[in-house]
Amino acid sequence: METTYPVEDKVGSMLQKGGEHFHPGLSVDCVIFGFHDNQLKVLLLKMKHADKWALPGGFVYKEEDVEHAAVRVLESRTGLSDIFLRQYHTFGAPARSDRKLNRELLESVGMEPHEGHWFLQRFITVGYYALVDFSSAVPRPDEISEACAWWDLQEIPLLTMDHNHILQKALETLRKQLNDQPIGYNLLPEKFTMPELQRLYETILGKRLDRRNFQRKMLGYGILNRLEERKQGVAHKAPFLYSFNQERYGAALQDGLQQGW
Amino acid sequence: METTYPVEDKVGSMLQKGGEHFHPGLSVDCVIFGFHDNQLKVLLLKMKHADKWALPGGFVYKEEDVEHAAVRVLESRTGLSDIFLRQYHTFGAPARSDRKLNRELLESVGMEPHEGHWFLQRFITVGYYALVDFSSAVPRPDEISEACAWWDLQEIPLLTMDHNHILQKALETLRKQLNDQPIGYNLLPEKFTMPELQRLYETILGKRLDRRNFQRKMLGYGILNRLEERKQGVAHKAPFLYSFNQERYGAALQDGLQQGW
DNA sequence: AAGTCTGTGTGTCGCTGTAACACAATGTAA
DNA sequence: TTACATTGTGTTACAGCGACACACAGACTT
Incomplete structure (x- = not known):
């Protein structure tokens, strides 16, 4: 975990008035991926009223597009707009809702949760994953959280409810879609080196790739611009910097790049 | 369209009591694929109170798993159990709900739809696609339909609401997952010939494949059992019959077969 | 009964993409 | 200046695939 921000408490009013404004029994959850220090990161929230992340x-407003709700979450947690976002699965098991937890949350903000309170019913959640540039995101907690931080994928703790499962499924989807989606473009900064791009692929796939074949294959797609500059201050031969050729990238993704690493 | 069955009208009670029993604002829709006469088919319903399919x-019961609701739909429309079923997308645009249509439906069964009636609110729907053996399915309409029939994929009419879109997305998903899912196993009968399997692939992919390369590739997977018998009564050399080796099929699908036709 | 027709089973050949590895180039540190 | 780590590029062997040739089997024609 890296950076955290405090935020004011508005949880009471949201939980109280939620029933009027939100589509009942529906939520969105976002798995926000970033890439830093050659590691894949996920943005997590530390809940105020439970010792879990x-x-x-x-929640989704009554006349709001579900995807728009995900965009709201994304923008308010990262400060970024125009984020790469994909819906990947809807989680609809009745047992996934933790009424006990939610009841405690209500009580902890001084509410007396009557039976049938909107927040105590069973929730279906629509899962989205997002790819963001780690260095431009500014993690920010929401109303019911005390912290917001990047976690290394290897060190994810036990999360609340079925969130480990939701995260796991997002990762599987990411791996499958690695060649169909502009993943590098969204997770890396404007300029990057070939080794950096390779680390990204290796991290997502969870296996090592041959340096030389990777380079050839990537360049073969014709979606990268080699820049004049090279990386500075490295203790060895300085690698070229590249940027994505967005036009060609978009065209190539029409068919999907190629398959199979 | 092929076979149709009538069914008794219980729509009134369902629409009346729905609010008590169902999870609010949530539905499932199933794109049920079958394969017959070398054509990919989809099961559609003719609505009673609108001239559309x-x-x-x-709907999903309050404490029911969303997937279970899809299974219910599937079983009651086809008479089959143990159906191959995959969730593929959730449709959450506010504009997708057609209040006017639903109001007319309520009025047509003699109900006076008050504002805020559960059936008039906005619905999110979870899309599933299913693969069934055409010859064993027995299409049966539901309470609000007067007919249930297979439609050729090429001849799909204008459907209600956003159902054309939902169907289109299912087809795209099916194409993408052709090599990751046991599609042949579910859409074909127990025994089948290589040309039949090839027609199935060609129909799903929407393009022709080379007969000889297809055969070699398929056999190369090692997931088919060649039976002793051959197809009877054809006006040319009789092709072998095959069945799926479920054990090997399952193992091969762990990694995904191969990619790219 | 022989020939024709249609569709199936198997083989071959060239191309492409990939994996695996060799070697030269470059910049920092000792 | 030398050693070292890492990058850029080349080579080679192999597997998979597309395109095509040819032999085979059953039914139909004459």
Whole structure:
């Protein structure tokens, strides 16, 4: 975990008035991926009223597009707009809702949760994953959290409810879609080196790739611009910097790049 | 369209009591694929109170797993159990709900739809696609339909609401997952010939494949058992019959077969 | 009964993409 | 200046695939 920000408490009013404004029994959860220090990171929230971490999520307004709700979550947790976002699965098991936890949360903000309170019913959640540039994101907690931080994928703790499962499924989807989606473009900064791009692929796939074949294959796609500059201050031969050729990238993704690493 | 069955009208009670029993604002829709006469088919319902066809769908009980609701729909429309079923997308645009249509439906069964009636609110729907053996399925309409029939994929009419879109997305998903899912096993009968399997692939992919390369590739997977018998009564050399080796099939699908036709 | 027709089973050949590895180039540190 | 680590590029062997040739089997024609 890296950076955290405090935020004011508005949880009471949201939980109280939620029933009027939100689509009942529906939420969105976002698995926000970033890449830093050659590691794949996920943005998590530390809940105020339970000693557990959780995925960023939110509720859907009554006349709001579900995807728009995910965009709201994303923007408010990272400060970024125009984020790469994909819906990947909807989690609809009745047992996934933890009424006990939610009841405690209500009580902890001084509410007396009557039976049938909107927050105590069973929730279906729509899962989205997002790819963001780690260095431009500014993690920010929501109303019911005390911290918001990047976690290394290797060190994810036990999360609340079924959030470990939701995260796991997001990762599987990411791996499958690695060649169909502009993943590098969204997770890396404007300029990057070939080794950096390779680390990204290796981290997502969880296996090592041959340096030389990787380079050839990537360049073969014709979606990268080699820049004039080279990386500075490295204790060895300085690698070239590249940027994505967005036009060609988009065209190539029409068909999907190629398959099979 | 092929076979149709009538069914008794219980729509009134369902629409009346629905609010008590169902998870609010949530439905499932199923794109049920079958394969017959070298054509990919989809099971559609003719609505009673509108001159349009629709995808089979239903509502989710308050403590029911969403997937279970899809299974219910599937079983009651086809008479089959143990159906191959995959969730593929959740449709959450506010504009997708057609309040006007639903109001008319309520009025047509003699109900006076008050504002805020559960059936008039906005619905999110979870899309599933299913693969069934055409010859064993027995299409049966639901309470709000007067007919249930297989439609050729090439001849799909204008459907209600956003159902054309939902169907289109299912087809795209099916194409993408052709090599990751046991598609042949579910859409074909127990015994089948290589040309039949090839027609199935060609129909799903929407393009022709080379007969000889297809055969070699398929056999190369090692997931087919060549039977002793051959197809009878054909006006040319009789092709072998095959069955799926479920054990090997399952193992091969762990990694995904191969990619790219 | 022989020939024709249609569709199936198997083989071959060239191309492409991939994996595995060799070697030269470059910049920092000793 | 030398050693070292890492990058850029080349080579080679192999597997998979697309395109095609040819032989085979059953039914139909004449």
